[in-house]
Structure formats: structure tokens, C-alpha cells
Amino acid sequence: MSRESLHRIAVLAGHNALLRRRDPAHLISYLVMPMVLMLVFKAMIGDPAQVVTGLLVMFSVLSMSDVATATLTERVWHTWEHLRATRARIPEILVGKAVPVFVVLALQQAVLLGYGVLAVGMRPPGSVWLLALAVAAWCFALLGVGTALAGVVRSQGELSTLCNIAALSVSALGGALVPFALMPSWAQAIAPISPGYWATTMLQAAVKGDLAGTAGPAAVLIGIGLVAGAFACRRFARGWGRTSLL
Template sequence: MSRDSLHRIAVLVRHNVLLRRRDPAHLVSYLVMPMVLMLVFKSMLGRPAQVVTGMLVMFSVLSMADVATAVLTERVWHTWDRIRATRARVPELIIGKTLPVFAILAVQQIVLLGYGILAVGMRPAGPLWPLGLAVAAWCFALLGVGTALAAVVRSQGELSTLCNVGALSVSALGGALVPFALMPSWARAIAPFSPGYWATTMLQAAVRGDVSGTAGPAAVLIALGAAAGAFAWRRLSRGWGRSSVR
């Protein structure tokens, strides 16, 4: 990657960091709400690791709206063509817009994991680096899928609907809300088709210190994020939907 390319990415990152700093409401709400629910579910389930990882998965999927908004806003404001008219290429635009959101997702998950250890009673076994791998893989998957959504939806209303329905569906089918063993047989059969299943399995394995149990789901989520990111790059590079957003 050339120096000019890195400079363009850095400019885009600074601009999008400023936009995120001006509107921190989503980050605050998606930190406070899971913290409250963790305490409620802890008294109901009595399984700290299940409670912490489940709430983390559900609210990080809700946070995916912030990922998509980083690109969708430019389309809604009709400024995407102006950005495309600069020397910045589509991969640089995507990287510059998603890096700040990746950092926000990582901060959200690290804070919730720390809260789960201090307030909910979750006790990781073994080294902490599997948790770092799990957080990075899940953030990458959310980043790819969120960017792909931004290349498909036509309004903030569509995006909010997809993210809200998706968060509940992914969490419920992935075993984030109740232990996998307690789910009905039909739900267990289709659970592997939900990214939430792999995220919950990965995070719970990381809490147990199970390196191999963390690496397998992490590879699945990284592949999902890469495929979704490639789809987004193809759609955005072709200028899809420039004039259809209202």
C-alpha cells in the first residue's frame, strides 16, 4: 500500500472519528442496556458466562447499525458521488469509514466483558488472548456484514428494521438468550446457520480457555466477514443505488 493511499485512509479515518464523537448515543445505550440485563439474567439463569456472552452478542449485532450507517449516511446525503470523485478508491473509502466503527465495536465488547468479570461474576479460565481473538473475529464479521447491508438497504428505516429483527433472530437461534441445550430441537438444527451461534460458541470457549474451540468458530466468522466485505466492495465500486436513496 502506497504512502498516498495510507494518507487518504488516515484522512477518512479522522473525519469519521469526528462524526462518531459527535453522536455517541448508540454506544452509550448499547453499553448501559446490556449491563442492566446481565444483572437481571444472572439471577434467572445463574450462569455468568452464558449471560455475559449472550448479551454481548445480541447488543453487538444491534451495534451493526452503526457500521452500516457509516456508509449509508453518505448515500442518504447524496455525498457518496463526491467522495468517489476524489482520488480515493473504494477499498480506501471502506477502510477509512469502517476502522473507527471497528474500534467502537471492540471497545463495546471489551467493556462488557470487563463488566461481566467484575459485576456478574464471570471467571475466564486460562489466558486472556483467546478472548482477544474472539472479539477481533466477531468485530470483523459484524464489520463485513454491516458494510454489505449499507450497500443494499435504501433508508435508515430499512436498516433499523433489519438490524433489530436480525439481532433478536441471531441471538435467539444462536443460543445467546438461553443455553443451547435448552433450545427446541428445530432451533438446535438450524442454529449453525446463525452467525450468533458461532459467536456465542466462540466466546464461551474463549472464557473456558479452550483455544481450539475458539479458533474454529473464529475462522467461520472471519470467512463470513471477508465474503460480506467482498460483496460490499463489488456493489459500491459499481455505484449501486446512487440515485435510489431518498
């Protein structure tokens, strides 16, 4: 990657970081709500790791709307064509938008994991770097899928609907809301189709310090992120994400 490319990405990332700082409402709400629910679910489920990782997965999927919004707003504001008119290529534009959101997602998950240890009773992770790998893999998958969604939806209403449905579906099928062993047999059979299943399994393994149990699901999530990111680049490059669609 050339210095010019890195410079363009840095400029775009700085601009989008400024937009994120000016509108922290989603970050705050997606921190406060899971914190409250963790205390409630702790008394119901009794397994702190299940409670913390499950709600983390659910609310990070809700946060995926922020990923898509970073690109969707350019279409709503009719500034997407201005970006396309610059020297920045599609991958550079998408990466520049993704970097600040990646930081926000990682911050959200780090705060919730720390809260889980201090307030919910989850035991400290066996390896901090292993947990960091799990968080990075999950954030990468969310970025890829969220960016792909931005090239499909036509309005903020469609995006909110999809993210809300996805959050409940991914969480329920992935074993984020109740332990996997307590799920109906039909749900257990189809659980692996849900990214939430791999995310929950990976995070719980990382908390235990299980390298093999973390690496496998992490590879699956990274693969999901790569496929979704490639789809997003192709879709935007062909003009399907331009303002003319609105």
C-alpha cells in the same frame, strides 16, 4: 499498499472518528442496556458466562447499524458522489469508514466483558489474547455484514428494521439468550446458520481458554466478514450504493 493509499485511509478514518465522537448515543445505550439485563438474566439463568456472552452478542448485532450508517449517511447527505470523485478507491473508502467503527465495537465488547467479570461473576478469561482474538473476529464479521447492508438498504428505517430483526433472530437461534442445550431440537439443528451461534460458541470457549474451540468459530466468522466485505466492494463499485438510488 502504498503510502498514498494508507494516507487516504487515515484521512477518512480520522473524519469518521470525529463523527462517531460527536454522536456517542448508540454506544452509551448499547452499554447501559446489556449491563442492566445482565444482572436480571444472571438470577434467571445462573451461568455468568452464558449471560455475558449472550447479551454481548445480541447488542453487538444491534450495534451493526452503526457500521451501515457510516456509509448510508453519505447517501442521505448526498456526499457519496463527492467521495467517489476523489482519488480514494472503493476499498479505501470502506476501510476508512470501518476502522473507527471497529474501535467502537471492540470498546463496547471489552467494557461488557470487564463488567461481566466484575459485576456478574463471570470468571476471568483463561487467556486475554485468546479473548481478544475472539472479539476481533466477531467485530470483523459485523463490519463486513454491516457494510454489505449499507449497499442494500435505501433508508435508515429499513436499516433499523433489519438490524432489530437480525439481533433477535441471530441471538435466539445462536443460543445467546438461552443455553444451547435447552433450545428445541429444530432450533439446535439450524443454529449453525446463525453467525450468533459461532460468536457465542467462540466467546464462551475463549473465556474458558479453549484454543481449538475458539479458532474454529473465529475462522467461520472471518470467512463471513470476507465474503460480506467482497460483496459490499463489488456492489458499491458498480454504483448500486450511489445517491441515484434514493
